[in-house]
Amino acid sequence: MVAPGHGTSSEVDFTASPEWQRVTLQFIVPDDAVHLQVILAAAPESVMYFDQVTITDASATDAQVEWLRNDSGEQIRTLGEIATVGVSRWLGLSSTVQRFFSLWQSNLQKLLADSRPIQLGFESFWGNFGAALAVPLPAFAYKTLGFICGIGAVGMGVYVCKTIFGKMNVYQINQQYSLLVLGMALLFASFTVFMPLLAMYGLWAPQGRYLFPIVLPIGVFLTLGWSQLVPGRHRRWLSTVVVIGMVMLDCTALSVLTNYFYGI
Numbered sequence: 001m002v003a004p005g006h007g008t009s010s011e012v013d014f015t016a017s018p019e020w021q022r023v024t025l026q027f028i029v030p031d032d033a034v035h036l037q038v039i040l041a042a043a044p045e046s047v048m049y050f051d052q053v054t055i056t057d058a059s060a061t062d063a064q065v066e067w068l069r070n071d072s073g074e075q076i077r078t079l080g081e082i083a084t085v086g087v088s089r090w091l092g093l094s095s096t097v098q099r100f101f102s103l104w105q106s107n108l109q110k111l112l113a114d115s116r117p118i119q120l121g122f123e124s125f126w127g128n129f130g131a132a133l134a135v136p137l138p139a140f141a142y143k144t145l146g147f148i149c150g151i152g153a154v155g156m157g158v159y160v161c162k163t164i165f166g167k168m169n170v171y172q173i174n175q176q177y178s179l180l181v182l183g184m185a186l187l188f189a190s191f192t193v194f195m196p197l198l199a200m201y202g203l204w205a206p207q208g209r210y211l212f213p214i215v216l217p218i219g220v221f222l223t224l225g226w227s228q229l230v231p232g233r234h235r236r237w238l239s240t241v242v243v244i245g246m247v248m249l250d251c252t253a254l255s256v257l258t259n260y261f262y263g264i
Contacts, residue, residue, distance in 0.1 A: 001036060099199040121206035124207045151226060
C-alpha cells in the first residue's frame with residue numbers, strides 16, 4: 001500500500017493459492033493523503049485476483065463502521081503505469097497522471113459529447129481577450145479561421161502523400177529534417193495542453209496562450225499546407241495573402257477591444 005507523494009508505503013508478502021485468503025496489512029495513512037494505492041505484485045506470467053479491498057481504522061471497535069470500502073471496484077495497473085506515475089512524481093505531476101489512468105475513458109466520452117474545451121483552446125489562441133476570456137472575436141471570424149486551418153490541414157495531407165511517394169526534390173528532402181523537429185515540438189506542446197483534459201475534464205481549461213511558444217511551428221505548417229494547394233505559378237502571392245489576412249485579423253481584434261472597453 002502506497003500514499004503517493006508522501007513517500008509512505010508498507011508491504012506484506014504472501015503465497016497465493018487456488019483458494020481465497022485474507023491478507024491484512026498495517027499502514028499509517030498520512031492526514032493529508034488524497035490518494036491511496038493498493039498494489040498486487042505477481043510473478044511474471046502468473047494470474048492473481050483480489051477483491052473486497054477494505055481500509056479500516058485499527059483503533060475502531062467492531063461496532064464502528066469502516067471508513068473506506070471498495071466493493072469490486074478495483075482496477076488493474078500495469079508495471080508501465082506504475083513506472084509512469086513514479087516518474088511523474090519527480091515532475092510534480094503524479095496527481096494528474098493518476099487521474100489520467102483512472103478517468104481517461106470517462107473523460108474521453110465527456111469530451112466527445114461536449115468539445116467546448118477544445119473550442120475554447122482554438123478560439124482563445126486566435127483571439128479571446130480579457131482575464132476571463134470575456135471579449136471574443138465575432139463568430140464569423142472563428143468560422144473563417146476554422147475553415148482556413150482546415151484547408152491548411154488538407155494541404156499538409158497532400159505534402160505527406162508527396163513525401164511518402166517520393167515526389168520531392170533534393171532541396172525539399174533536406175527541409176524535412178527541420179520540419180521533423182518543428183513537428184515534434186508541435187505535437188509535444190499540443191499534448192501537454194490538451195491531454196490534461198482526459199485527466200481533469202471540467203477542471204482544466206486549455207487556453208490558447210499555452211500554445212504561444214509554438215506559434216512558429218503552427219505558422220510553418222499552415223503555410224506549408226496552403227502552398228500545396230496553390231499552383232506553383234501563384235505561390236509567390238501566398239505570402240502577400242497571408243500578411244493581408246493577418247492584418248485583417250488584427251484590425252478585427254482591435255475593433256472588438258476598443259468597442260468593448262471604450263464603446264467606440
